[in-house]
Amino acid sequence: MAFWLVVIILLVVAGALLVIPVMRQKTDLQVTTRDELNKAIYQDRLSELAADEAQGVIAQQPELIQELQQNLLTDIPQQSSEEVSPINRWALLPGVVILVVVSVGLYLKTGGLSQVQAWHQVEAQMPELRARVANERAEPLTMEEVARLGLGLRTSLQQDAGNVNDWMVLGRVGMALNNATTATQAFAKAYQLAPDNDDVRFGYAEVLTRSNDPQDNQLATRMLRTIVGQDHSNLRAMSLLAFNAFEQGDFKQAIGAWEVMLKLLPAGDSRIEVIKRSIAQAKSQAGQETATLRIEVSLSSDAAQKLPQQGMLVISVTDGANPVPVAVKQLPLSRFPLSVVLDDSNAMMPERLLSSLQQVNVRARISLDGTANSQSGDWFGESGVQNFGGKEQPQTIHVQINKQIP
DSSP states (O other): OHHHHHHHHHHHHHHHHHHHHHHTSOSSOOOOOHHHHHHHHHHHHHHHHHHHHHTTSOSOHHHHHHHHHHHHHHTSOSSOOOOOOOOOGGGGHHHHHHHHHHHHHHHHHHSOHHHHHHHHHHHHHHHHHHHHHHOTTSOOOOHHHHHHHHHHHHHHHHHOTTOHHHHHHHHHHHHHTTOHHHHHHHHHHHHHHOTTOHHHHHHHHHHHHTOSOHHHHHHHHHHHHHHHHHOTTOHHHHHHHHHHHHHTTOHHHHHHHHHHHHHHSOTTOTHHHHHHHHHHHHHHHHTTOOOOEEEEEEEOHHHHHTOOSSOEEEEEEEOSSOSSOSEEEEEEOOOSSEEEEEOGGGBSBTTBOGGGOSEEEEEEEEESSOOSSOOTTOEEEEEEEEEOOTTSSOEEEEEEEOEEOO
């Protein structure tokens, strides 16, 4: 309401600047015409002749008066001067209307009115969204509702910047929306406000482990070690510490954390098999017991002419019998030919490593939309089934992309 009041006042001021100068114009301006000037000169001259006659200076006053009259008649203009009529004030009304219409139209076009209205709707929905987040039995929020919740939280935090719980929820919203910047900044603010809160520390560490910045990963390691040092039975922190160590290439620490988890988990827990496979993969990585496969990809002349501007190069390796890939690597399109190296770190599942294969079939595909599934119009090429010696016999396989999916 205050905004529209300001807009109305500004429009009234702008209209006044257009109308007031005309309203102040005098409508009764007296224009001195040529006839009036001649008459004044004639009267002055008659007065002078009367004074001269009284003093005896002249003796032929009638002749002089007649001469004055004749000069006056001679100097009368043939057409009278045209009177300039003042501007009609109502003529300014279209200008004022155009001013208002253009101003309001520009605001509606560029002022983000729809965004403001959506913002007000989000503010009205915040109590309901908060209640659904707090109630585990309530219907989960859709991604659109999660985005609205984030907008509402940012608004409320402008008024109450010390609300640790809202900062944590905003951080989780950022994680749900895959917005690393929002998640990191929100949890960092919550950690700044409550550094001793276990939930805050764990949430912040979880965000830092997902970061691509090595410094963030190192900070997460220090925080998780502190949490585990205070509570040796904290499986959440232990699992996150192992994952973070594995991603950083610290396989020894990852194995140690997973082995501690195996001792803490009860018998029959479904997580035991997953952890065992993770330990096996980490040991394989730590001992360099891994196979490498160099793949050289080239394009046929037809594929080179129809290469899209954007897309992804998807390289997959199977055992030649099972169509499910053992290893996959995605790369943005670049110059061809190119060389790519795959190893056990590119495995899809810990129990199926590249080093365990006896034969391989390599497929290279250009995905137009960047998805893993094949689409009509994608170009691809295959090497065919070839023997693979693993670590003992590193080898290079050539693949030419020369076919198109109909």
